[in-house]
Structure formats: structure tokens, C-alpha cells
Amino acid sequence: MWGYRCFDTHIKDNRSTNSLTASTNKKKISFLVLDQGTSSTKSFLFDIQGTLEHSAKIKHSLTRPAPYHVECDPITILEACRSLIDKALSVVKAKGGTIQSMGLAVQRSTFLFWENKSMEPRTQALSWQDSRAHSIIKDFEPHQNQIKRISGTPLSAHFGGPKFLHCLIEDRTLKQEVLSGNILFGPLSAFLTHALTGTPAVDESIACRSLLFNLSTGKWSEKLLDLFQVPRSSLPELVPIKHSFGTIVPGNIQLQCVVGDQQAALIGQGGRKIGTLAMNFGTSGSVQFNVGRRPALVPGLISSILTSSNTDKIYMVEGTINACNSLFYHLEKKLNIPHEQMHWHKRCQERKTNGVFIPGFTGLAAPYWTSGFPDIYEGIDTSDPNDIIRAGMESIGLLTYDILEQIKPIATSWPKKLTASGGGARPPLLQFIADLTNLPVCHSTMKDRTAYGVYQLIRPKEKNLSKFKESYFDLTFHPSLAKDQQKSKVNCWHKALGTAGLIKNGQ
8 A cells, every 4th residue: 555665655735634524524533543662553543432443553673783772673663654554544444434633652762864855764763772872971961951951851872962963973974964954863753754744743742852952942952953963954843742744645644643652641641630640661661740831840850741732832740761661571581581481570479579670771761860781680689580570670660769759849739649551560560669659559441541642632622532531440559568668678779779879969
């Protein structure tokens, strides 16, 4: 239907989602959502009431060609998106229906270069896990406060600006092509939008991961562009999250929303209400807090945009955890455990450990922001794989605890319970978080909250939802750890971080 590497699709003018023909009005209306993640791309069809009608998934993989290098193939991901769109069209047409509009959620800190005219990738996509730019980060440390103040995002090799500059330092030919104006640089979402609709654009939620975005003005920052030596001409147009991105053909589908995957996950848990706090655990993890219509800067956390349109903008603060499900994939290789035998949640269920594991293979994100380093084992029985796995799981919970402690000072009230979603939100992890925070932790009944969040952004406002409500949970985990044990666990964690030199002054 699309053709291999067929980038020169026929692009049609944007149309309002409300300008349906009379014949279309007689058809059953569906809404298409693509959730483009680290390990797979998934599609979902929702009806007008928010009921899930169809879903499909195509897996893809990362490559690690060198230390600190983590890449994915943008063509493979683009073809997965196209295949899923074709399948969704077939499903809808078989029922005599039509797709009114589409929304796209995408992994955020994955960047690449591609040709402006042909839309051909010029590089592989540098994954959010990629920290090859760590070698130049020290050069920017004198500017880190300015970077955080303007962009809302801490200085890190995982984000766009350092990745851009590193690639140009390493590839002089690429540098000349960028300077000539023939090459675009941007997040994976902008490449996919360009290839699917013919329009290169980057939404504000994902632009926040570039270190080039001015959070207060909503524009590219001239100071940060100069700092990372990024020509303005090499960047896609900045647009709101809810925006007419263009028409996808075949199918004449209007792309009406592009948003970061974790923002969508928060929205899917009822996160458009100011003061909402939610956790999402997938390949990576995220703890998000809706701060309302004014940005808030919090030490160690990312300040970004939750959702935006031409008339409104809502901000959030977020703590990201690099190693969640990816941690257990990593341990499978380190411990020589076949994937089908890992079942980390079962290994951890009745297990206790007095040790500390600090995952360094992708570096630490919030609130410590340290590039990759060798994994650290403190007080762990390294001859026992299950002790390592339990300590690894606890590292996720302890980082979650640290992030929550950073959020507390800006919260006017604190929730009486925490909510969690995502494929990594398994019972032993949620129980451990309940023990650390002394709060009940509720597990979402709906597995794909990210997709549901995108649906909420593209559905007509006047339509009521069916019984799919944000507040539905199937499991609640109550605190069961004595206060002195909780304090000891946290102290051991912080002591190990300090001994390793990972806690900076003021943290």
C-alpha cells in the first residue's frame, strides 16, 4: 500500500475533523491511536464512546554498536507505523466505518538527522538510552543552571542538544550538509510526522527533551541554539500538541495530535486535573505531576508541557527512570537468564535483600543525572541471581521515592494514594513503593493508559465517555513495612549513591 521507502506520498490539505461529508456521517466513526515505544509500536481503535475496538503490535529492537551507543532503525519504525495504519483501515472498512482522526504518542528523547526534501534518514535514531555525548557534557557544566532555567530540563547526554553537537563533531560531512540547510534534526516523532504527512513539525511536549526549547516562551531558544551550535534552519517547526499536522494517505486520516508517551500516560490516568500525580512503568519509568498553567522548576526534575493547543497550555514536572523493564532485559544478559525464564516479578515476590543495586548501564536520570557507568553492587550476594534481581527491582522503587520527595515541596496537597500503570507496574514493585512512601498504591485496570490518553486528546469534547473511567483500579497495595525498616532501606540506598559519588552537592 505504501511501497518500500516511499516518502513522496501525495499530501493533501488539512481539513477540520468536524468537516465530515454526509456519507461519512452515516458511517461508524473510529479514532486511531499509535503508541510508538522503545520495544514496539502499537495501534488502537476507539469508538466515539472510548471503547477499545481493535489493537495490534509490531515489535522492533535496539542495537548497541559501541559503549554508550544505543540506536534504533527509523525506517523499521516508520514501516511498522504504516503497516499498523493499513491494518486499522482494513478493520474499519470491513465494518463499513471510517477513521475520523488519529493521534500519535512517541518515545521522547530519541533523535536523528534526515534529509529535508527526500525525508530519507541520514543517521540511525539515537535512542533515549543513548549517552554517546557524555564526553562533551563537562564542557557545558558551567552553563547547566542557565540550561535548566530556560528549558526546564537538566543538562544530560540523553537529550537533543548534546546529541546534535556530538554527531557533528564526529561527522564533518554531516556537519556540512546541516550547514547547507539540506538536513533536519529532531526527535523521532518529527521524522515520523514528516514521513507520514509531508510536514516536518515537532510538538511542544517532545521539544522539551531537546535542551533547545524555551519553556516560558514556547519557542526555540536563541541562547541554547547558539550554545549547542544548532542552526535554526535545521529544526522542524514548533507546534502545539493538539494541532492539524496533516493528512495521512492512503486513508485520508487527519493527524490531530502528537504527544510524548509519558505525557499521554498521565492524561490517561486522569492527569489533566491540576495536582494529579501518577506513575507509569514501561521500558523506562516516569513519575509525573500536573502543575497547572504556569511552569514550575524543581531541582533534579524535568519541567515540561503536559498538553497544549492554540488557546491553552498545561505544564507538568516529571522524574524519569532510565531502567525499568530495560533493567531486566539487561540482567537477562548479565546473568545469562533466557527471557522466557526471567519472570522478574515472580522471582522478587517473596524475596528480600539487604543489598543495593545501582543500574549504571544507561546512566541515572532523575534526580541524579549521571551518564552511563558500570553497575554497582553493594552488599549483594552476587552468586545468587535472585538477590541481584530483587535489588534491581528495588532500585526502581527507590528512585521513584527520591522523585516523589522532590515533588513534595511544590504540592499544595499530597495524594492519599498513588496510581500506577504500564507493563512494568507489577505487584512486588508496587508493594515496595507502598512500603517506601507509606501510601497505598493502586494498579490501573487498563493496561494501555498511554493510548487512552491520546484518545482523550483527539475525541470530540462534546461526547461523553462510556464506563471507561480514569479511576478504575483492580489492585491496591497497602504499606506493610515498619518505619525503621523503611528508613534503613532509604539510608542504605543514599549511602551507596554517596559512596559512588553519584549524589552531587545540594541533593
